Amino acid sequence: MVTKKTTKNTSKKVAKKTSSKKSSRDSTYKIQNIVATTSLEKPVPLTKLARTQPNTEYNPETFPGLVLRIKEPKSAVLVFSSGNLVCTGTKSVAQVKEVIKEVIKQLKKINVKVTIKPKITVQNIVASGTINLKLNLNFLALEMENTEYEPEQFPGLVYKIDEPNATFLLFSNGKLVCTGTKNKAQLEDSMKQLLKNVKTALKNYKK
Numbered sequence: 001m002v003t004k005k006t007t008k009n010t011s012k013k014v015a016k017k018t019s020s021k022k023s024s025r026d027s028t029y030k031i032q033n034i035v036a037t038t039s040l041e042k043p044v045p046l047t048k049l050a051r052t053q054p055n056t057e058y059n060p061e062t063f064p065g066l067v068l069r070i071k072e073p074k075s076a077v078l079v080f081s082s083g084n085l086v087c088t089g090t091k092s093v094a095q096v097k098e099v100i101k102e103v104i105k106q107l108k109k110i111n112v113k114v115t116i117k118p119k120i121t122v123q124n125i126v127a128s129g130t131i132n133l134k135l136n137l138n139f140l141a142l143e144m145e146n147t148e149y150e151p152e153q154f155p156g157l158v159y160k161i162d163e164p165n166a167t168f169l170l171f172s173n174g175k176l177v178c179t180g181t182k183n184k185a186q187l188e189d190s191m192k193q194l195l196k197n198v199k200t201a202l203k204n205y206k207k
Contacts, residue, residue, distance in 0.1 A: 029129030038118040040083035127178045143201040166190035
């Protein structure tokens with residue numbers, strides 16, 4: 001059974017937190033991955049980089065970007081000849097900055113000197129967590145707006161929030177995955193909305 005609805009949700013502003021992990025009596029989450037982009041505003045000779053750095057993967061016949069793997073913090077960076085970078089695998093913006101510094105350091109070894117301070121843009125935050133509730137996904141799919149549930153294909157329910165933009169995967173044991181937010185304030189706001197809307201739906205289930 002598939003249920004799709006399109007009513008928008010409202011949001012409330014919340015203050016930014018500094019930890020990548022947050023817990024409360026009702027819910028907890030932990031950031032698992034941040035996808036961020038930036039530009040070095042300088043061309044990068046990918047073939048030369050691939051030949052001189054052992055921690056690279058470059059197959060221009062199949063993909064135009066070079067994969068540069070960073071050991072600490074553990075991450076992977078897509079490097080394009082234009083100087084554009086896509087960083088994945090980090091768990092905080094501070095780690096993203098460390099990774100970009102390491103990329104610049106490695107580029108310096110092949111005489112590519114970056115003179116600017118790259119502007120980092122977070123494109124997506126992936127977080128895992130739980131709400132301390134047992135969930136009847138069939139009921140939630142019928143009761144809540146913006147849901148998709150096809151248990152024959154996948155055991156999780158997809159729940160979308162419009163503002164801030166966030167997509168949740170919900171499981172019957174209360175486990176969840178959240179994608180789409182771009183900062184911690186948005187992540188926490190979406191978690192609060194999720195919990196509020198689930199509790200409201202479950203009240204109707206218990207009647």
